Amino acid sequence: MQLLVPGGLALLLLAVPILLLYMLKLRRKPAQVSSILLWQQILRDRQANTPWQKLKRNLLLFLQLFILAALTMAFARPAVLTPAVASGAVIVLLDGSASMHATDVAPNRFEAARRAVGTLIENLPDDSRLTLILVRNTPQTLIAAENDKALLRQALASARPTPTSADWQAAFALATAAARNASEPVIVIVSDGGLPTTGLPALPGEVRYVPVGVAQDNLAISALALRGGQLFAEVSNYSSTSHTVLLSISEITAQETALRYARQLEIPPGEQRNITLENIISNGGIYQAQITSPQATTPPDALQLDDTAFAIDRETATRRVLLVSKGNLYLEQLLAALPGIRPFRALSDELPAERFDLYLFDGLYPPQLPPGALLFVNPPPNPLFAPGSPFQPAEMRLREHPLTRYVDWSNVHILQANAATLPNWAETLIEADGRPLVFAGETEGRRIAAVMFDLRQSDLPLQVAYPILFSNLIDYLVPPTAFDASQSLHPGESLTLVPPPGTQQVTVAAPSGKLHTFLSSDASLTFTATEEIGYYAINFLSNESNRVEYFAVNLFDPDESDIRPRSSLQIGQKVIPPAATERTGLRELWPWLVGLALLVLLLEWMVYHRREYSVFRKRY
Amino acid sequence: MLLDETTLRKLHRLTLIARRIRSGAIKGERRSSKRGSSIEFADYRDYTPGDDLRRLDWNIYARLERPFIKLLEEEEDLAVHLLLDASKSMDWPPEAENTLHKFRYALRLAAGLGAVALASGDSLTVGILQNGRVTAEFGPTRGQIALPRLFAFLENLQPDGETRLREALQAYALTPRRPGLFILISDLFETTPDHFLRLLRRQQEAVLLHVLSPDELDPPLTGDLQLLDIETGQTQDVSLDGGLRSLYRKRAAAWLESLQAECRKQGMRYLSVVTNRPWDEMLLLEMRKANVVK
Numbered sequence: 001m002q003l004l005v006p007g008g009l010a011l012l013l014l015a016v017p018i019l020l021l022y023m024l025k026l027r028r029k030p031a032q033v034s035s036i037l038l039w040q041q042i043l044r045d046r047q048a049n050t051p052w053q054k055l056k057r058n059l060l061l062f063l064q065l066f067i068l069a070a071l072t073m074a075f076a077r078p079a080v081l082t083p084a085v086a087s088g089a090v091i092v093l094l095d096g097s098a099s100m101h102a103t104d105v106a107p108n109r110f111e112a113a114r115r116a117v118g119t120l121i122e123n124l125p126d127d128s129r130l131t132l133i134l135v136r137n138t139p140q141t142l143i144a145a146e147n148d149k150a151l152l153r154q155a156l157a158s159a160r161p162t163p164t165s166a167d168w169q170a171a172f173a174l175a176t177a178a179a180r181n182a183s184e185p186v187i188v189i190v191s192d193g194g195l196p197t198t199g200l201p202a203l204p205g206e207v208r209y210v211p212v213g214v215a216q217d218n219l220a221i222s223a224l225a226l227r228g229g230q231l232f233a234e235v236s237n238y239s240s241t242s243h244t245v246l247l248s249i250s251e252i253t254a255q256e257t258a259l260r261y262a263r264q265l266e267i268p269p270g271e272q273r274n275i276t277l278e279n280i281i282s283n284g285g286i287y288q289a290q291i292t293s294p295q296a297t298t299p300p301d302a303l304q305l306d307d308t309a310f311a312i313d314r315e316t317a318t319r320r321v322l323l324v325s326k327g328n329l330y331l332e333q334l335l336a337a338l339p340g341i342r343p344f345r346a347l348s349d350e351l352p353a354e355r356f357d358l359y360l361f362d363g364l365y366p367p368q369l370p371p372g373a374l375l376f377v378n379p380p381p382n383p384l385f386a387p388g389s390p391f392q393p394a395e396m397r398l399r400e401h402p403l404t405r406y407v408d409w410s411n412v413h414i415l416q417a418n419a420a421t422l423p424n425w426a427e428t429l430i431e432a433d434g435r436p437l438v439f440a441g442e443t444e445g446r447r448i449a450a451v452m453f454d455l456r457q458s459d460l461p462l463q464v465a466y467p468i469l470f471s472n473l474i475d476y477l478v479p480p481t482a483f484d485a486s487q488s489l490h491p492g493e494s495l496t497l498v499p500p501p502g503t504q505q506v507t508v509a510a511p512s513g514k515l516h517t518f519l520s521s522d523a524s525l526t527f528t529a530t531e532e533i534g535y536y537a538i539n540f541l542s543n544e545s546n547r548v549e550y551f552a553v554n555l556f557d558p559d560e561s562d563i564r565p566r567s568s569l570q571i572g573q574k575v576i577p578p579a580a581t582e583r584t585g586l587r588e589l590w591p592w593l594v595g596l597a598l599l600v601l602l603l604e605w606m607v608y609h610r611r612e613y614s615v616f617r618k619r620y
Numbered sequence: 621m622l623l624d625e626t627t628l629r630k631l632h633r634l635t636l637i638a639r640r641i642r643s644g645a646i647k648g649e650r651r652s653s654k655r656g657s658s659i660e661f662a663d664y665r666d667y668t669p670g671d672d673l674r675r676l677d678w679n680i681y682a683r684l685e686r687p688f689i690k691l692l693e694e695e696e697d698l699a700v701h702l703l704l705d706a707s708k709s710m711d712w713p714p715e716a717e718n719t720l721h722k723f724r725y726a727l728r729l730a731a732g733l734g735a736v737a738l739a740s741g742d743s744l745t746v747g748i749l750q751n752g753r754v755t756a757e758f759g760p761t762r763g764q765i766a767l768p769r770l771f772a773f774l775e776n777l778q779p780d781g782e783t784r785l786r787e788a789l790q791a792y793a794l795t796p797r798r799p800g801l802f803i804l805i806s807d808l809f810e811t812t813p814d815h816f817l818r819l820l821r822r823q824q825e826a827v828l829l830h831v832l833s834p835d836e837l838d839p840p841l842t843g844d845l846q847l848l849d850i851e852t853g854q855t856q857d858v859s860l861d862g863g864l865r866s867l868y869r870k871r872a873a874a875w876l877e878s879l880q881a882e883c884r885k886q887g888m889r890y891l892s893v894v895t896n897r898p899w900d901e902m903l904l905l906e907m908r909k910a911n912v913v914k
Contacts, residue, residue: 028846028857034712034722034836035809036849036856042871043858610862 001080004588008075014068022061063604067597074593081587089145089182089205090124091131091175092117094159095191095212097166098491098560102192104215104302110161113190113212120188120210121152126588131178132156135191137164137492139171144178162531163305164492165557168195172203179204188579193566194559202572208579213565219245220306220561222272224289224488224554226280226313233289233309234274237267238562245291245300249277252286252535260287264294280313286535286550287311306561310535310552311488318342319478324351325362330461331377334470335360340480357478363454373447373477378418378454385426385450388419393432393453403440403472404429407465414460417453426450438469440476445542447477488552489530495551497525499540507539511553622731622771627900631732632739634904634913636700636801664688670764672741699760699800700737702746703792704730706755707783709809709851712833720833720895723779726805729829729893732903733803734770736913738763743798746770748777749806752787760798782851785810802826803912807836808879809851818886826888827912830879833895837872839865 003009033039094117100110117132124130124147132142132155143155179185185205189195192213216239223234237243248262265273280287290308293300300307321335322344335343346352351359351370359366360375365382379385398409409430419435422428426441426448440449460466479498489495499506508516508527511534518525530536530553540547555561569576623631667676667687677690710723730746737744744766746758758773759766785806808830841847842865847856858864876892883890891910893902907913 028844030855031841031845031847032714032850033839033841033847034709034807034833034850036847036852036854037809038868038871038875039847039856039858041875042864042867043856045867045871 001078001589004077004079006076008077009072011072011075012069014072015065018061018064018068022064059607060604063600063607067600067604070593070597070600074590074597077588077590078593079588088128089131089179089185090120090128091133091178091185091187092120093133093135093139093171093175093187093189093191095166095189095194096134096136096159096161097194098161098163098305098555098557099192099194099303099563100161100212101163101305102213102215102218102302102563103304104213104563108161109192109213113210114156114159116190116210116212117156118153121149121156123587124149124152129182131175132159133171133174133178134159135166135168135171136162137167139167139174141174141178162492163533163555164531165490165560166191166194168200172201176201176204189569189576191569192563193569194562195566195569195571196559197570200571202574207569207571207574207576209569209576211565211567211578213563215302216240216564217243218301218303218306218561218563219243219267219291220303220555221247221289221291221309222306222556222558222561223274224287224309224311224556226287226311229278229280231277231280231287231311232274233277234272235265235267235291236272236558236561237269238558238564239301240269240564242266242268243300244294246294247275248290248292250288250290252288257288285313286552287313303561303563305533306555306557308533309488309554309556312535312550312552319357319474319480320344321358321360321474321478322346322352322356323360323362324364324366325360326364328362328377328455330455330466331360331362334461334467337467338471338474341474358474371446374449375473375477376448376450378452378457379450384448385423386421388421388435388452390416391419391433391435393417393437396430396432396437399427399429399431401427401429403476404469405472407469407472408463409465412458412460412463412465414453414458416457420450420452440473449473449477488554488556490556491531491533491553492528493530493553494526494528495530497527497538499525500542500547503540503542505539505541507541509537509539511535622728622774623735627732627903628735630900630904631735634736634908635740636698636733636737636742637911637914663691665691668763668765670738670767698737698740698742699798700733700742700744701792701797701800701802702730702734702737702744703789703802703804703806704746704748704777705783705785705804705806705808706748706750706777706779706781707809707851708780709783709807709849710831711779711850712807713835714850720835722807722831722833722895723777725893725895725899726829726831727774727777728899729805729831729903731771731774732899733907733913734774735764735767738767738770743800744770745797746773747792749783749785749788749792751781752784752791754788754792754795783810800825803829805829805831807831826886828879828883828888828890829893829912830876830890831893831895837894838869841865 094113096110100108100113102109105112121130126147129145129147130152131144132152134140134142142159143152146152146155175187179187182205186208187203187205188208188210190210190212193211218238220236220238221233222236223232225232231249233247233249235245235247244264244266246262246264248259250257250259261275261277263275267273288308288310291300292307318340320342323331323335324346325331326347332343332345335341344356351366356370356372358373358375359370360377361379362377363380365376365380393414396409396412396414398404398407414432417432417437422436422439423441423443425443426436426439428436428439430438436452438449438451440447442448455461479500497506504519506518506525508529510516510529511532516527516529533553533555535550535552538549538551540549567578664677664680665688667689671689675689677688680686680688704726706723710726712722713720715721734744734746741762743760743762745760747754748756756773756777758770761769783806785808802825804826842860844859845857847858849855880890880892889910889912891906891912893906897906
């Protein structure tokens with residue numbers, strides 16, 4: 001134990017005035033009595049136990065001196081050396097990534113890490129400040145430069161691990177920012193060591209590493225993909241020994257989960273085994289691959305997050321496009337060439353009763369608009385956009401817009417175009433002499449685009465811009481899919497949803513059953529709550545229909561699946577060994593002393609009032 | 621006025637009790653141990669104002685036109701000695717007008733007992749004990765005529781000085797006295813009570829009226845005090861807390877008990893008088909109970 005402010009002991013001199021006051025206080029009050037005869041007698045009786053009486057009489061003095069002593073000691077700030085991993089400005093990077101779910105240490109690695117950080121907080125010297133950063137796909141500062149242990153404990157308790165990969169670069173950037181104002185920062189990394197070996201920025205100050213986890217063994221489904229009637233699955237062994245697992249693949253439908261395939265695989269250490277299933281009938285099913293231990297009672301390894309994977313059979317929807325034209329070779333060839341399109345042709349204004357996703361009117365305007373998206377090329381005067389007179393476009397300009405991306409209009413020449421008044425729901429994509437030449441927009445729940453010139457009156461069909469512009473327009477009018485998730489997502493990865501036209505509400509059901517509901521007002525939505533592993537159902541709800549699509553979130557992260565704890569970390573050129581606890585911190589004892597002084601003060605008050613009260617009670 | 625009329629009238633019906641009857645100097649109202657030769661009549665004596673008119677011999681008065689009192693042979697008077705402690709310690713509580721004031725209370729007791737004695741035709745002597753001496757004396761006298769003088773005598777007294785009971789009693793005894801009933805009214809704050817008790821007993825038949833105020837039995841004091849004895853001027857440092865106070869109370873109770881036991885042993889009557897009892901009730905009720913009067 002040592003005293004941080006030994007000069008504080010000088011306060012003990014205050015004992016002198018206390019003693020003086022006490023002596024003054026002991027100048028007795030004179031009181032008259034009729035006779036002191038009886039008093040003398042009882043005082044004589046008391047002679048026998050005088051020492052105790054003296055002590056009792058001076059109990060208050062002793063208590064007061066004790067309070068003074070305790071407070072003086074508190075002022076001197078005694079402190080004991082305690083073992084501590086870190087002191088000073090401490091920045092803790094707590095790994096909350098997928099590999100921390102491994103259950104090789106009870107209950108899991110994250111809880112073990114939480115305990116380690118808890119110990120660090122408990123042993124944190126009083127003059128130290130701690131910043132706690134939870135490392136996951138988006139690292140989060142849980143608490144910054146705090147020395148209140150209650151707040152630190154609270155922040156630590158709020159930390160939750162995620163099945164995501166850890167963005168160590170971002171975490172290091174956060175740590176560097178947090179360490180900026182500290183003179184000698186200590187950065188403590190509490191992790192199982194799944195840090196990337198390259199590309200990490202150097203950390204300021206001293207870096208310490210508290211390793212978590214013991215198990216070496218983990219097997220993972222490292223790939224699962226479904227494409228063109230083929231299912232591909234790959235199982236990796238990240239252990240240092242050979243393992244045998246049972247790989248089973250089931251198809252999940254609304255009614256049942258049917259086992260489609262099962263095979264026992266023996267995988268040497270550090271290698272993969274894969275299987276391919278042919279002739280998968282495409283019926284929009286969900287395929288689940290799972291590895292289990294051949295002795296089905298035990299889990300195959302310590303990390304269960306990567307023992308299951310999902311694949312969604314999700315062919316890109318084929319869009320049915322009806323070309324209504326008196327004959328246009330350019331458009332026919334274009335529709336035949338564009339992927340994901342099934343073209344149909346109608347010769348007259350008489351539209352078939354069958355429904356199409358897109359109606360392309362070439363030089364025509366139907367007396368009654370069909371349901372679905374509409375693309376007009378060289379439209380005649382009509383009620384949708386006010387009819388205009390023909391003109392010769394001289395100066396043409398391409399507006400900056402996603403639909404004009406990669407479109408090179410510089411070599412396009414147009415002999416004659418029709419002027420049109422831009423409807424208020426539409427946006428101009430290409431303009432000529434200040435008039436809209438190509439425009440698109442959405443009205444009454446459907447998307448409409450118009451090209452205000454005859455293709456045959458221009459050299460556009462000969463340009464590269466032609467297929468690109470029309471492909472963009474068709475993809476806008478009838479999106480190929482509501483979202484692009486041809487591969488499965490990683491946990492935490494965001495997904496852009498483009499609801500079909502007319503969608504009023506989008507509901508996403510997470511694997512746990514949690515529902516996320518969005519009212520569809522925008523053209524696209526970004527869904528970010530993909531931190532659960534499994535398959536998600538997206539429900540596009542409109543007045544007419546209810547379309548359900550699925551996407552899967554799988555771990556598929558070799559860094560996370562490789563749960564072998566690293567005995568040391570390599571950051572840049574530095575190799576960081578595990579931290580020992582030889583470092584010491586100071587734990588100050590003054591709060592205890594002040595508390596003790598307060599307690600004794602209370603005791604003194606009670607002793608004093610007990611005397612007073614007994615007199616009071618007798619008198620009245 | 622020490623006693624009011626009503627109380628006085630009530631007191632007239634009382635007589636002091638002397639268990640061992642002493643031979644009287646003159647004929648009084650008490651039965652003597654001496655058996656006389658004649659049956660009833662013994663003598664005449666001059667009437668003094670205040671004498672019981674029933675005992676006036678009206679025949680003699682008719683003949684001689686002078687009042688005489690008949691004395692009967694078997695009746696004799698009793699010598700009553702009222703000894704009053706007038707030391708400073710009796711001047712307590714310090715406020716003299718306080719109803720609990722000990723000396724005031726003692727004066728009333730003395731007046732009452734004196735009135736009883738005079739009304740019974742006993743010979744009354746009142747001795748005031750101060751500083752180991754008899755500083756004032758009233759009587760011996762007889763008859764109710766002496767009552768106003770007695771009151772005047774008592775009312776002029778002031779408590780002062782020490783008691784030194786033993787010396788005072790010795791001094792009182794030095795003067796030749798008729799044996800009779802000794803009534804000592806005191807707070808008995810004396811170091812050696814048994815001495816004067818023995819002295820008292822040897823002399824006479826004695827009644828001890830022990831006068832104390834309530835705060836002497838349970839003092840309302842607390843803290844670190846220097847106690848000043850108002851009688852002796854001595855001081856005593858004391859740190860008073862609940863424990864010491866309870867010890868004092870126990871001690872005071874034991875003191876009263878030991879005095880009572882000692883008196884019983886010596887064949888005296890003892891009556892503890894605490895001044896919070898109404899004094900007339902004390903005279904008319906408690907003294908009767910304690911066989912001091914009947």
